[in-house]
Amino acid sequence: MRLKVDALREPRPDETMALRLPGPQHPAEAARAVNEPAPRRPGHRSTRRKPRPRPALPPALTRAAATAVARLAPLAARVAPYARRLRPAYPRRGRAGWRRWIPSWRQWLGAWLTSIGLTGTFLVVAYAATGIPSNLNSYATQQDNVYFWSDGTPMARTGWVQRQAMPLKDIPENVRWAVLAAENESFYTDPGISVRGIARALYRTIGKGDTEGGSTITQQYVKNVYLTQNQTVTRKFTEAMIALKLDDRMSKDQILEGYLNTSWFGRGTYGIQRASQAYYGKDVSKLDVSQAAVLASLLKGAGLYDPTLGKANHKRAVERWSWILDRMVKIGKLSKQERAKYTKFPDPLKTNPLYDTGEQSDYLVELASQYAKKAGHLTDRQFDLGGYQIYTTFDRKRETALTDAVTKARKRARHEHPGPARTAHYGAASVTTDGRILAVYGGPDHRTQGYNESNASTVRAGSAFLPFVYAAALEHGVHKTRTGPATPVTPRTLYDGDDAVPVTTPEGPYWDRGGHKVFAHNDGRRSYGQITLEQALAQSVNTPFMQLGMDTGLATVRQTSEAAGLLESSLGAQVPALSVGNSTPSAIRMASGYATFAAAGTHTEPYSVLRITRNGTQIALPTPRPRRAVGADVAQQVGQALARSFDSAHPSAKATLARAAGKPGTTQDGTAAWYTGTASSVSTAVVVYRMDLGKSLEPLPLDGLAGTTTDSSPYDIWASAMGLG
Numbered sequence: 001m002r003l004k005v006d007a008l009r010e011p012r013p014d015e016t017m018a019l020r021l022p023g024p025q026h027p028a029e030a031a032r033a034v035n036e037p038a039p040r041r042p043g044h045r046s047t048r049r050k051p052r053p054r055p056a057l058p059p060a061l062t063r064a065a066a067t068a069v070a071r072l073a074p075l076a077a078r079v080a081p082y083a084r085r086l087r088p089a090y091p092r093r094g095r096a097g098w099r100r101w102i103p104s105w106r107q108w109l110g111a112w113l114t115s116i117g118l119t120g121t122f123l124v125v126a127y128a129a130t131g132i133p134s135n136l137n138s139y140a141t142q143q144d145n146v147y148f149w150s151d152g153t154p155m156a157r158t159g160w161v162q163r164q165a166m167p168l169k170d171i172p173e174n175v176r177w178a179v180l181a182a183e184n185e186s187f188y189t190d191p192g193i194s195v196r197g198i199a200r201a202l203y204r205t206i207g208k209g210d211t212e213g214g215s216t217i218t219q220q221y222v223k224n225v226y227l228t229q230n231q232t233v234t235r236k237f238t239e240a241m242i243a244l245k246l247d248d249r250m251s252k253d254q255i256l257e258g259y260l261n262t263s264w265f266g267r268g269t270y271g272i273q274r275a276s277q278a279y280y281g282k283d284v285s286k287l288d289v290s291q292a293a294v295l296a297s298l299l300k301g302a303g304l305y306d307p308t309l310g311k312a313n314h315k316r317a318v319e320r321w322s323w324i325l326d327r328m329v330k331i332g333k334l335s336k337q338e339r340a341k342y343t344k345f346p347d348p349l350k351t352n353p354l355y356d357t358g359e360q361s362d363y364l365v366e367l368a369s370q371y372a373k374k375a376g377h378l379t380d381r382q383f384d385l386g387g388y389q390i391y392t393t394f395d396r397k398r399e400t401a402l403t404d405a406v407t408k409a410r411k412r413a414r415h416e417h418p419g420p421a422r423t424a425h426y427g428a429a430s431v432t433t434d435g436r437i438l439a440v441y442g443g444p445d446h447r448t449q450g451y452n453e454s455n456a457s458t459v460r461a462g463s464a465f466l467p468f469v470y471a472a473a474l475e476h477g478v479h480k481t482r483t484g485p486a487t488p489v490t491p492r493t494l495y496d497g498d499d500a501v502p503v504t505t506p507e508g509p510y511w512d513r514g515g516h517k518v519f520a521h522n523d524g525r526r527s528y529g530q531i532t533l534e535q536a537l538a539q540s541v542n543t544p545f546m547q548l549g550m551d552t553g554l555a556t557v558r559q560t561s562e563a564a565g566l567l568e569s570s571l572g573a574q575v576p577a578l579s580v581g582n583s584t585p586s587a588i589r590m591a592s593g594y595a596t597f598a599a600a601g602t603h604t605e606p607y608s609v610l611r612i613t614r615n616g617t618q619i620a621l622p623t624p625r626p627r628r629a630v631g632a633d634v635a636q637q638v639g640q641a642l643a644r645s646f647d648s649a650h651p652s653a654k655a656t657l658a659r660a661a662g663k664p665g666t667t668q669d670g671t672a673a674w675y676t677g678t679a680s681s682v683s684t685a686v687v688v689y690r691m692d693l694g695k696s697l698e699p700l701p702l703d704g705l706a707g708t709t710t711d712s713s714p715y716d717i718w719a720s721a722m723g724l725g
Contacts, residue, residue, distance in 0.1 A: 145157075145158045145369070145383070145386050145387070145388045145389075145390060146158075146388075146389050146390070147364070147365055147368055147390045147392055148389065148390065148391045148392060149392065149394055149395070149396045150391075150392060150393055150394055150395050150396075150436075150438075150610070151395075151396065152391070153396070155361060155364065155365075155392065155394065155396075156359075156361050156362075156364070156365050158365055158369075165261045165271065165273075166257075166260070166261060166271070166272065166273040166284060167257065168253050168254075168256060168257035168260070170284070170285055171257075171260060171272065171284055171285070172284070172285060172287065172292075174288075174289040174292060174328075174333070174334070175272065175284060175287055175289070175292040175295075176256065176260070177328060177331075177333040177334075178289060178292035178293045178295070178296040178324055178325075178328060179217075179260065179272075179292075179295075179296045179299065180217070180256075180333075181296070181324055181327040181328045181331060181333065182293075182296040182297065182299060182300070182320075182324045182327070183217055183220070183296070183299055184216045184217040185327070185331050186216075187216065187217050187218075187252065187256065188252050190216055190218075217255065217256065217259050218255050218259075219240065220259060220263070221255055221258050221259040221262065222242045225258065225262055260272045261273075263299055264302065264381070265278070265279075265295060265298045265299070265302055266298055266302020266303065266306050267279070267302070267306070267352045268352065268380075268384040269352075272284050272295060275295050275298065276291075276295065277353070278349075278352040278353070279291075279294070279295060279298075279348035279349060279352075280346075280348055280349065281349055281353050288346075289325070289328070289334060289338070289342070290321075290325070290342040290346050291346050291348075293321045293324040293325050293328075293342075294307075294317065294321050294345075294346060294348060296324055297317055297320040297321055297324060300320065304316055305317045305320060306348075307345075307347060307348065308347075308348065308349075308350055308351075317345070318345045321345060325339055325342055326339070351450065359446060360399075360403055360441075360442070360445075360446070362442075362446035363440060363441075363442030363443065363446060363452050363454070364392065364394050364399070364440065364442075364608075366442075366446075366452060367437065367440065367452065367455065367608045368390055368392045368394075368608045368609050369383065369390070371607060371608045371609050372388070372390050372609050372612055372621075375607070375609065375621055375622065376609075376612050376619050376620065376621050377620075378619075387614050387615050388612055388613070388614050388619070389612065389613045389614070390609055390612055391609065391610045391611045391612070391613075392608055392609055392610065393436035393437050393438065393607065393608050393609065393610055394437065394438060394439060394440075394608065395430075395438040395439060398430055398438045398439040398682075398721065399438075399439040399440075401439075401720060401721050401723070402428055402430060402439045402440070402441050402684075402717075402720075402721040403439075403441055404720070405428075405716070405717040405720035405721050406426045406428060406441045406717055408720070409426065409688075409713050409716060409717050410424070410426065410444070412713075413705055413713070416704075417703065417704055417705050419703075420690055420700075420702065420703045420704070420705045421705065423690045423691060423692045423693075423700060424688065424689075424690055424705055425443075425453055425458075425688070425689050425690065425691055426441060426443075426453060426686070426687070426688055426717070427441065427442070427453030427454045427456060427458075427586070427587040427686070427687045428440065428441040428453075428454060428587055428684065428685065428686040428687070428717060428718075428721065429441070429454040429455075429586075429587040429588040429590075429591045429684065429685055430591060430682055430683070430684040430721060431588065431591040431592045431595050431606050431682070431683050431684075432595065432681055432682055432683075433595045433596075433598050433599035433604070433678075433681045433682075433683070434599070434604050434626070434681075435592070435595075435604030435605055435606050435607050435624050435626075436606075436607065436608075436610075437588065437606050437607065437608045438682065439721070440452070440454035440455070440587070440588065441453065441454055442454050442455070453587070453687075454586065454587045454588055455586050455587075455588050456586055457567070457569070457570040457584045457585060457586050457589075458584060458586075458689070458691070458699075459584060459667070459671065459672040459687065459689045459691075459699050460572075460581050460582055460583065460584055460667045460671075460672055460699075461581040461583050461584065461585055461590065461665055461674065462580070462581040462665045462666045462667035462668070462672060462674065463523070463540045463542060463580065463581055463663075463664070463665045463666055463667075464581060464590065464663065464664070464665020464674040464675075464676050464685075465561075465579070465580065465581035465583055465585075465665070466537055466540065466542075466545050466579075466580070466581075466663075467537065467593075467594070467597065467638050467641070467642065467663070468557065468560060468561040468564060468566070468593065469545045469548055469549045469552070469557055469579045470533060470537050470545070470548070470638055470641065471560055471564065471597070471630050471634055471635070471638050472549075472552050472556050472557045472559075472560035472561075473489050473533070473548050473549075473551070473552045474489060474490070474491075474630075474634040474637055474638070475560060475630045475631060475634045476552060476553070476556050476560075477489060477552070478548070478551035478552050479506070479551060479552075479553065480506060480551065481506050482506050482507075489533065489548075490533075490637075491532060491533055491534035491637050491640070491641065492532050492533075492534070493532065493533050494530045494531065494532055494533075495530070495531060495532075495533060495536065495543075495544030495547060495548060496529075496530060496531075496543065496544065496547070497522070497527065497528030497529055497530065497531035497536055497541045497543055497544050498527040498528065498529060498543065499520075499521055499522045499525045499526060499527045499543065500519045500520070500521060500525070501519065501520050501543045501546075501547065502517055502518070502519050502520075503517075503518045503519065503520055503546055503547055503550055503576045504547065504550070505550060510550065510576060512575075518576050520542060520543035520546035520547065520576070520580070521542065521543065521668065522541055522542050522543055523540065523542070523666060523668075528541050528543075531544060533548065533641075534637070534640070534641045534644065535644075537638075537641040537642070537645065537663070538641050538642075538644040538645040538648060538663070539645070539648075540645075540663060540664065540665075540666070542580045542668075545579050545580060546576050546577075546579050546580050548579065549576065549578060549579025550576060550579075554574045554575070554576075554578050554579070555574065557578060557579060558571050558574065558578070560629070560630065561583070561593070563603060563627075563629035563630070564593045564596040564597075564603055564629045564630070565589055565592040565593040565595070565596055565603050565605070565606070565629070566583065566585045566589050566590075566593050567585065567586075567589055570583055570584050570585045570586070570589065571583045572584070580668070581665065581667065587685045587686065587687055588606055588685075589606070590674070590676050590685035590687075591606075591676060591683040591684055591685035592605075592606045592683070594642075594662070594676050594677065594678055594683045594685065595678060595682075595683035596629050596630070596635070597630075597635045597638045597639050597642070597661075597678075598635075598639060598659075598661070598678040598681065598683060599626070599635070599681075600632040600635050600636070601628060601629055601630040601631055601632045601634060601635035602626040602627065602628055602629065603626065603627060603628075603629040604624050604625065604626045604627075605624040606624075607623070607624050609621065610623075639661050639678075640661075642661035642662055642663055642677065642678075643659070643660065643661040645661070645662065645663040646660050646661050646662045646663070646677060649664075650715075650719075653719065653724055656723075656724060657679040657680070657722060657723070657724065658679065658680060659678075659679060659680070660677060660678070660679040660722075661677055661678055661679070662675065662676055662677015662678065662679075662718070663675075663676065663677065664709070664712060664714065664715065669699075669701070670701050670702055671689055671690065671699035671700060671701055671702065672687060672688070672689040672699060672702070673687070673688050673689070673702060673706035673707075673712065673713070673714050674686065674687050674688075674714055675712060675714035675715040675717075675718045676718075677718060677722075679722050682722070684718050684721050684722060686714040686715075686717045686718045686721075687714065688702070688705060688706045688713055688714050689702070690702055690703075690705060
């Protein structure tokens with residue numbers, strides 16, 4: 001090796017200083033390399049350019065480089081012989097065939113040692129550079145969701161996200177070991193990470209594009225309180241580094257305590273104390289090991305292992321529960337004798353008792369949260385993290401008036417009809433013409449009756465459905481023949497209003513599947529003779545509308561009803577009885593449907609949330625837009641008929657409520673009574689019915705519970721809610 005250094009001479013522009021370590025070269029090869037020009041392709045024209053002169057380096061930099069080279073020269077001289085051996089020389093001398101191209105064992109060893117050294121250096125640097133974050137993430141700092149009335153004042157502060165930190169000493173040892181057996185049995189002996197688990201997770205993430213957990217409890221705790229839930233290589237690496245540091249700085253008991261208090265168990269609960277209350281209605285200190293094994297199984301994914309969510313979930317939960325108990329026996333934390341006691345799966349409660357507070361406002365919160373998640377595209381888990389401010393459409397004064405009106409009607413019913421009143425149900429809702437839900441009555445108490453009467457498709461609409469048939473006929477006309485054009489109808493069109501009129505088709509009488517002719521009937525079997533459609537609607541005469549529905553087309557009636565706001569799932573069978581109310585719309589949907597007629601034929605889907613923010617940041621929430629359901633002239637004609645019905649039945653209220661319109665609704669079997677009407681751009685629907693939920697879902701006769709035609713309980717509630725009470 002020769003080292004040429006000339007620190008005193010300025011380098012020419014095309015010179016650079018380099019350390020040259022020439023390897024041995026055969027003289028013939030050297031001569032051939034010098035004398036033979038590079039081979040040229042046929043037709044190739046040389047485009048070789050003269051090299052550009054390189055700019056001269058600054059004198060100071062040149063002198064510094066020369067000094068450095070001079071100092072390194074002795075070291076380079078000693079290293080050179082070994083470097084020549086490590087330098088790949090292909091093909092290798094003294095080898096034949098494919099072995100000429102394989103690196104020597106020295107080269108393999110050098111590469112292996114180099115990789116170990118670099119990896120170790122990288123891990124040491126990464127460990128030193130990784131700090132434990134000072135701020136906990138949102139998973140560890142849950143917040144309540146706050147709901148506001150339409151005027152901006154607070155309405156409710158929910159506890160869907162339940163959390164209560166419990167000291168480890170208050171968590172029974174068998175509960176702790178049920179979790180450890182399920183998640184990380186070597187917790188007390190491992191360094192905070194599982195190399196095998198990390199390798200498996202990385203293989204799944206990188207090799208197969210999938211994600212798989214390979215975490216110790218320490219790593220899971222780090223993920224819960226410091227990092228995101230994203231399964232990425234970067235997050236996994238950071239998780240491992242923090243876990244190693246945390247394992248040095250915190251005791252194992254401290255880490256386990258934090259993990260048990262920050263893990264998600266489903267049903268909106270974080271921490272094992274709230275999970276114990278949500279699933280078994282008791283504090284964690286009172287859990288037995290069998291129940292603890294069920295809660296431990298939820299850590300693998302509450303959506304898959306909550307046994308109340310379906311048969312498949314129940315089967316998975318039972319299998320994992322049994323596996324955890326067996327695992328506890330295997331690791332010596334549960335005796336075989338005690339394990340033998342637990343042969344029956346301890347089914348948890350069907351619903352979370354922490355969810356219900358018993359207040360009427362819970363029905364409002366339930367509606368608003370369901371709408372917020374759906375319209376705001378928020379998952380249950382995101383919403384359960386809390387921190388949301390939900391500004392609802394609910395009007396405090398109207399909600400109070402509606403609740404007071406139903407409460408008064410209930411007390412009156414218990415006094416006058418104590419027997420039927422025990423199984424009485426009331427549902428009510430007020431909706432504006434632009435879709436805002438102002439008030440609902442969902443039931444007497446959310447704790448004792450969890451389902452919302454205002455949003456339940458439970459009983460038939462009866463004659464309250466007639467306006468939708470009327471609107472369909474006015475909009476689309478009727479067909480007296482199968483192939484002929486539609487014939488327009490008007491409010492003055494006459495139909496037969498007698499009782500027991502046979503229902504006909506263009507081919508003749510309509511026969512049901514039992515081979516019987518179908519006849520239309522009026523309330524009280526009363527006959528009216530020839531009657532205009534407007535008058536028939538105002539007086540709730542059924543027989544004209546049963547035939548009108550057939551003439552219009554039952555499919556058209558269904559289409560118009562859906563366009564006006566009724567849900568397809570609530571519409572009855574497509575038989576003549578459809579026209580006289582075999583559908584089961586909810587009070588919210590019935591009020592929304594009547595609001596369509598008051599809105600000049602445009603329908604806006606009912607909604608309960610105006611806007612959502614999270615910690616001051618606006619959440620995208622599209623507001624429903626109006627769409628045309630029927631023509632404005634048709635809506636006006638329906639409204640005139642409903643106004644006539646209201647005026648004739650309640651003449652004293654006409655002067656009080658401007659542009660009031662509405663009508664009662666009854667079913668032919670006397671099991672439900674409605675009143676639905678609009679005034680001042682607000683539509684309210686009220687339904688009263690009987691049902692003994694402990695025995696059957698079949699509606700029962702009202703037996704006078706709804707009052708009389710002139711003194712109707714649904715109308716009294718409606719009037720009070722609309723400001724007449």
